[in-house]
Amino acid sequence: MPDIAFVKPALPRGGALVLCMTEGDPPAGLAREAEDASGGLLSRALEAAGFKGRKGHATTLYGLGPWTRVVAVGLGKAAELSAEAAEAAGGAIAPAVAQEREATVAAEALDPALAAQLGFGAVLRAWRFDRYRTKEKEEDKPKLERLAIATGNAAASKSAFAPLRAVADGVFLARELVSEPPNVLHPVEFAERCKGLERLGVEVEVMGPKELKRLGFGAMLGVAQGSAHEARMVVMQWKGAPRGKKQKPLALIGKGVTFDTGGISIKPAGGMEDMKWDMAGAGAVVGAMAALAGRKAKADVVGLVGLVENMPSGTAQRPGDVVKTASGQTVEVINTDAEGRLVLADVMWYCQDRFDPRGMVDLATLTGAIIIALGHEHAGLFSNDETLAQQVIAAGAAVGEKCWRMPLADAYDKQIKSDIADMKNVGGRPGGSITAAQFLQRFTNGKPWAHLDIAGTAWSSKDAATVPKGATAFGVRLLDRLVAETMEEG
Amino acid sequence: MLKVSFRRAEPDPGLPVVRPVAAVPAGFEVLAAARNFRAQAGQVLEPAAAPRHVFVGTGAWTRRDCETAGAAVVAHLADAPHLQLDARGIAPERACMIAAGAALRAWRFDLHRTRDVRPGPSRLTVLTEDPAAAKDAWEGVVAPVRGCLFARDLVAEPANHLTTKSFVKRLEGLAEHGIHVDVLGRKRLARAGFGALLAVGAGGSTPPLLAVLRWRGSIAAPPVAFVGKGIVFDTGGLSIKPAQGMAAMRADMAGAAACAGAMLSLALRRSPAPAVAVLAIAENATDARSYRPSDVLRTLSGRTVEVVDTDAEGRLVLTDALHYAVDRFRPRAVVDLATLTGAIVSALGHHRAGLFGNDAALTAALAAAGEAVGEALWPMPIGESHRADLASDIADIRQCVPSARGEGGWATRFIPDACHAAAFLREFVGEGVPWAHCDIAGVDTQDAPHPLGPAGPTGFGVRLLDALVAAQFEEEDHHVSP
Structure with a gap:
């Protein structure tokens, strides 16, 4: 991961040079100087390459001036500069200079905050998960150690960057957890890693099967009973609200199925390997807690994750089993592959009972149906609270983690009526994501609640501006922004 | 009745x-x-x-x-x-x-x-x-009811009774209410270039037809256009459907039936709004003359389409009908209704239809009309990636995205086909025309009695369109999109 430094504008004498340019404008500032130093070659080369300065576009030129390479990066139109454009530029820079040890970025076109945002985009894009590569060739490894961003007010950029760097660390933690293979990251190991947040000042409690049984977590333990690994629930508390301004906490709840075979209702083999990321909701919650603590958010937030592995075995839960949840409500398990909602049911009920939160936001890779509904650009948002829903949508839109509202209604709730218990855990194919949300709603106890079905957005099959392919950490930035916008005002 | x-x-x-x-x-x-x-x-x-x-x-x-x-x-x-x-x-x-x-x-x-x-x-x-005042009021109230029941009767008819030909015969009966009915047969369709509609209907035992229904209204304004999918029976074609549940495919013309019912309603209550319905009617049969997966079709718009799955035929016939409606009538707005995708059933179940569009004011007006008459819609997205997914190796666009069944990852099992279909249709509407698409595959028929009807066809869409017109299009200067 490169260090990000903010420096006064000055052309470097060598190494890589990155020029951030607005669309349709002639080179200015350092770019102007580089243009002169290259004897006017720069403009002509850019024109020949078809570079126009469009948002997130990058063109690399070799053999100009004293530099190993010159990368021109587009910011879009000068009048439309935004955090998103700056991040996209940073995201385009990272791969373009990955083979350099150092690069200087001419970013005078950006104000200090946007310059920081550019650095943020660069680190988000530069992240990779190479823990299990043992034979990678030296020339294939990224080498970038330092990205020096030249900006008008380096000190202001530096202080704007600090909290972003903390958020990036939260994103990285989530991506790492999601990327880890399931033989390494089982519930016990996951809980162990949550303990690492104590370094940041987060209070972390880990509960095992004994305590969960005492709390009446029959649904979650039912899911876990086929696994060789014990279940865990982790409760993380960040108490950042200033003294005298104590507030009801916001609760973040994550589904953490470290591997989902489907259980006895076993999944088809093709693509099952992806089920290591069936804990991406929990990963996002842990990442968000790390982000909030890392930037010392002035808010009280609790994060809860339910960690289990869903396996078929002689001790596994069967279709037809009836389990009793922590709320006292009973559930007929029709399909053991609809296990996420069983885990969340107990954790959500416990959460609202213990913390009486101002609101609960749960994240879960819950249904394939949400991909059929929306695809991969939006997470599905379900909520019983108009205000909270709008806040979540706004926070997501601001950070590029888009949510699409989906409906809830009694008519859908009827689909999960059971002949033997208070409800069953699936409502059939029609409206599959909606009936899953209806199920969860029965465990909110009427508290304000938003549910994000992130099955389509947790993992990406291709690179995006600031998100390399693979684990996206969808939700970390959204939750961080939600807290910043709704709890840290004033 | x-x-x-x-x-x-x-x-x-x-x-x-x-x-x-x-x-x-x-x-x-x-x-x-x-x-x-x-x-x-x-x-x-x-x-x-x-x-x-x-x-x-x-x-x-x-x-x-x-x-x-x-x-x-x-x-x-x-x-x-x-x-x-x-x-x-x-x-x-x-x-x-x-x-x-x-x-x-x-x-x-x-x-x-x-x-x-x-x-x-x-x-x-x-x-x-x-009683006199009540009778007067009844004239207005009964019109959408009659339209709805007209649609239900059509949808209920099995495909051996409701062929493409007998469907248009029944539509021609609407002339007695002052609706102008024009039917384009194979020859006219071929001459005009309805490549998609002709291909889909090629295997049918009765020919593909385009029915154009016009209600003149009384105000000087371009018409509002309804476009309906009218597949009288959908076997899936060569991409044949599984046997189980295929019987329900007699209802795959519910969109066209709803558009026709809405026209009847407007005519019965003498709506001042000019309106036109363009109905693409065909049978998607499995036959030696059937079109094939991988065929490339030239649509009426001139754009070429790669066929991936012959069971995604609705969006094909709609391309020609949408283009025709927009090109010929320059409407104030276009609304299409279609029993288009199974994906919308997975997404929204049987209690709401999917609502897509390119115009926020029109979709909002439709959603409001739906709430008022109990035909609920829910807005759905057309994202950049939905359109990008339709890039074809051989033609201007491909019609849908094949399921990879888990190859390349778990998520490839799940295709946002309703969004893809909407992204596909949008390409054939063009710029500058407010357009909305209602995917009614989950609501055209109910398996159990519902608040306003017995089990069976619902006539979904008739009262919706009637209410939309009443609220938005009966004044000359009131344009839904400012």
């Missing part, structure tokens, strides 16, 4: 009487409490038998509440052939809306039963102080 008449009279003691109430009636508090009757819309309270005298709750007297109440009464008194609605002291408009609900719920399709036809409510006498 339920025969509704209006009389100024005392109730006939020999017949069941229904009294609409917005509150628990005086003297019945104990019974109401015991039966949990709170006069909510559609709640029925029957104090004593013979003669049957029932109260029905009307909630807040909204259109939906009144219709729900009327329908509930018919469901409750299902074996009574003749009902009386005691609407004395109730505004005639409200009485009519209750009668409309009753007529919707009383619809049945017994055409193909030859014996033991079960009797049901067939007459409703509305008792009112002012």
